[in-house]
Amino acid sequence: MQQYLTRALHRLQKGPGYTYTELLVWYCENTNTHGPKRIVTEGPKKRTMWFILTLVFTGLVCWQWVILIQSYLSWEVSMNLRTGFKAMNFPAVTICNTNPFRYTRSKQLLQHLDKFAKLALEHIYSYNQNGTIPAAFPPSQTNWSRVASLVIIETSEQGVETVLHILGSDQSQIHSAAWNRSQPGSFKVALQLCNQNRSNCIYRNFSTALEAMNEWYSLHYMSILSNMPQSDRLMMGEQGQDFILACVFGGQPCNLENFTQLMHPTYGNCYIFNWGSEREPLVTSNPGAEFGLKLVLDISQEDYNPFLSIAAGARFMLHQQNTFPFLQDLGLYARAGTETSIGIFVDEIVRLGGSYSQCTFDGSDVDVKTLYNTTYTMQTCLQSCLQDHMVKFCGCGHHNYPLPEGKYYCNNEDNPNWGYCYYHLKQQIEAEHSDCLESCKQPCNETQYRLTMTMADWPSESSEDWIYHILSYERDSSAAVTVNRRNILKLNFYFQEINYRTIQEDPALTIDWLLSKLGGQFGFWMGGSILCIIELIEILIDCLWITVIKVVKWCAYRRSRRAQIHCSDPPPTVTQSVEDHTNAGFEPDQAEAHIERPCTLVIPGTPPPQYDSLRIYPIPQRRITWDCDEN
Numbered sequence: 052m053q054q055y056l057t058r059a060l061h062r063l064q065k066g067p068g069y070t071y072t073e074l075l076v077w078y079c080e081n082t083n084t085h086g087p088k089r090i091v092t093e094g095p096k097k098r099t100m101w102f103i104l105t106l107v108f109t110g111l112v113c114w115q116w117v118i119l120i121q122s123y124l125s126w127e128v129s130m131n132l133r134t135g136f137k138a139m140n141f142p143a144v145t146i147c148n149t150n151p152f153r154y155t156r157s158k159q160l161l162q163h164l165d166k167f168a169k170l171a172l173e174h175i176y177s178y179n180q181n182g183t184i185p186a187a188f189p190p191s192q193t194n195w196s197r198v199a200s201l202v203i204i205e206t207s208e209q210g211v212e213t214v215l216h217i218l219g220s221d222q223s224q225i226h227s228a229a230w231n232r233s234q235p236g237s238f239k240v241a242l243q244l245c246n247q248n249r250s251n252c253i254y255r256n257f258s259t260a261l262e263a264m265n266e267w268y269s270l271h272y273m274s275i276l277s278n279m280p281q282s283d284r285l286m287m288g289e290q291g292q293d294f295i296l297a298c299v300f301g302g303q304p305c306n307l308e309n310f311t312q313l314m315h316p317t318y319g320n321c322y323i324f325n326w327g328s329e330r331e332p333l334v335t336s337n338p339g340a341e342f343g344l345k346l347v348l349d350i351s352q353e354d355y356n357p358f359l360s361i362a363a364g365a366r367f368m369l370h371q372q373n374t375f376p377f378l379q380d381l382g383l384y385a386r387a388g389t390e391t392s393i394g395i396f397v398d399e400i401v402r403l404g405g406s407y408s409q410c411t412f413d414g415s416d417v418d419v420k421t422l423y424n425t426t427y428t429m430q431t432c433l434q435s436c437l438q439d440h441m442v443k444f445c446g447c448g449h450h451n452y453p454l455p456e457g458k459y460y461c462n463n464e465d466n467p468n469w470g471y472c473y474y475h476l477k478q479q480i481e482a483e484h485s486d487c488l489e490s491c492k493q494p495c496n497e498t499q500y501r502l503t504m505t506m507a508d509w510p511s512e513s514s515e516d517w518i519y520h521i522l523s524y525e526r527d528s529s530a531a532v533t534v535n536r537r538n539i540l541k542l543n544f545y546f547q548e549i550n551y552r553t554i555q556e557d558p559a560l561t562i563d564w565l566l567s568k569l570g571g572q573f574g575f576w577m578g579g580s581i582l583c584i585i586e587l588i589e590i591l592i593d594c595l596w597i598t599v600i601k602v603v604k605w606c607a608y609r610r611s612r613r614a615q616i617h618c619s620d621p622p623p624t625v626t627q628s629v630e631d632h633t634n635a636g637f638e639p640d641q642a643e644a645h646i647e648r649p650c651t652l653v654i655p656g657t658p659p660p661q662y663d664s665l666r667i668y669p670i671p672q673r674r675i676t677w678d679c680d681e682n
Contacts, residue, residue, distance in 0.1 A: 343545025
């Protein structure tokens with residue numbers, strides 16, 4: 052280190068100099084940048100002009116550089132679209148009946164709920180006809196109003212609203228006996244949800260009584276299912292051999308072994324073709340319906356629950372292998388008595404991740420713990436986050452989502468105010484900026500399917516007889532016809548064309564772009580290059596060395612001053628002063644105590660020369676004779 056500092060000191064001595072002024076002048080005389088050199092070589096007037104121009108253009112360069120660096124650090128992306136051709140994995144296809152449970156198998160379980168649903172419809176019809184609500188059942192016979200109450204909100208001409216309970220209420224101040232509408236006005240059917248002590252209530256308004264009835268029935272239906280074992284729900288749901296009548300993939304027959312059964316919270320037993328969780332996904336290399344999947348389904352519409360399943364048909368969804376199908380949010384309907392052809396286009400989405408976009412490769416870096424035992428998706432994260440909030444604030448879980456470990460589903464007996472808590476939480480999430488959206492990330496690699504759908508009546512009137520006979524015989528081994536147009540439908544899934552689109556994020560501003568822009572601005576305004584920047588860096592390093600040298604000298608000077616103060620000798624006597632003046636090597640005698648005194652700066656004296664300058668010796672004499680004869 053000392054050697055390096057010595058070399059730096061020698062370089063400063065030979066080149067820039069020891070002071071900042073010398074260094075600055077040396078830089079202006081030797082730099083390749085045009086402006087500084089003119090400052091020191093021109094006359095006073097031009098020197099001032101060039102000084103001002105150099106400052107202005109330096110400021111412009113710095114301003115442009117700040118803008119460019121800020122643009123680069125904004126991590127903007129550009130979307131690039133590419134197309135390719137290859138043999139592609141066939142997507143997973145989930146199919147469900149819109150009726151989750153056969154009504155003949157669940158009727159006994161839901162008989163009390165159905166009884167009060169019919170009573171509520173009678174009361175709504177009576178109020179709509181003559182403005183009268185008949186006397187309801189005593190509150191002791193039912194607890195339907197504890198979780199969610201069906202109410203009529205009547206608005207008078209003066210704007211006064213009156214809440215009327217359709218099935219009665221345990222509140223004494225609200226009418227539960229016969230009520231007559233005394234004044235003309237408008238009314239609407241709503242759902243009342245109150246907290247545990249009924250001090251605060253929220254009302255869910257609907258455009259029709261149909262939606263209100265369906266929502267009220269679904270809430271109590273979920274409460275009943277929460278206490279039912281999984282095996283019982285599987286038995287009440289749609290069985291595969293009754294639901295799937297025919298299956299063909301790529302011209303080859305398939306059966307239930309190619310499907311994975313899934314208990315969906317909304318649609319009951321669903322069946323997933325080519326899910327890929329335990330086997331390799333199927334691959335197709337040809338477009339067209341003949342190389343896709345063909346299904347014939349029987350929805351058994353006559354066995355639908357009249358209050359739960361309003362729409363009749365099949366619900367289907369295409370998704371990636373081993374991802375959970377959120378049919379309630381992303382599924383599509385297929386109508387009975389039709390043949391629906393679904394053409395598939397594939398979009399592969401690739402996100403950069405890191406600083407460019409908030410995405411995750413496997414969900415391990417997401418704060419929300421997914422409750423689904425499948426591949427991570429945005430939907431699994433959002434639903435898991437909502438269930439976590441539900442368990443945290445309401446004390447129980449919603450029936451539509453998986454449960455965290457050690458928790459249980461909400462029900463009317465243990466959680467009478469769970470409906471109020473759920474909708475109150477849902478309103479907060481919708482009204483405010485949900486933290487679930489901030490916590491959840493999109494997957495960095497994702498495959499999406501674009502669909503085109505066409506429909507036609509199936510079977511035709513001329514061929515329906517023999518088709519019904521064949522399907523009935525294959526399923527029931529009976530000559531009697533057990534299927535009809537109201538129950539069967541056909542689905543065709545196939546690739547419209549064997550190509551795919553890749554939508555990929557690329558950095559909009561790269562480091563090459565940044566360097567070229569920085570160099571362009573510097574060269575345009577100052578006429579410089581990267582070598583000029585290196586020269587400037589060199590001068591800055593020299594300034595640093597000068598500063599270090601000055602600091603070191605200042606510290607050494609401070610130490611020497613302190614040493615002189617602490618180690619000062621006693622004043623010399625007159626004899627010592629004379630002897631010191633006449634003899635440079637004289638050292639005064641010091642007391643023993645004074646010699647032992649600690650002193651850091653002891654400079655030894657120079658001893659006198661060791662020779663006898665005052666001793667005179669005789670010079671030996673030699674006799675010199677000259678011989679004249681020899682000359």
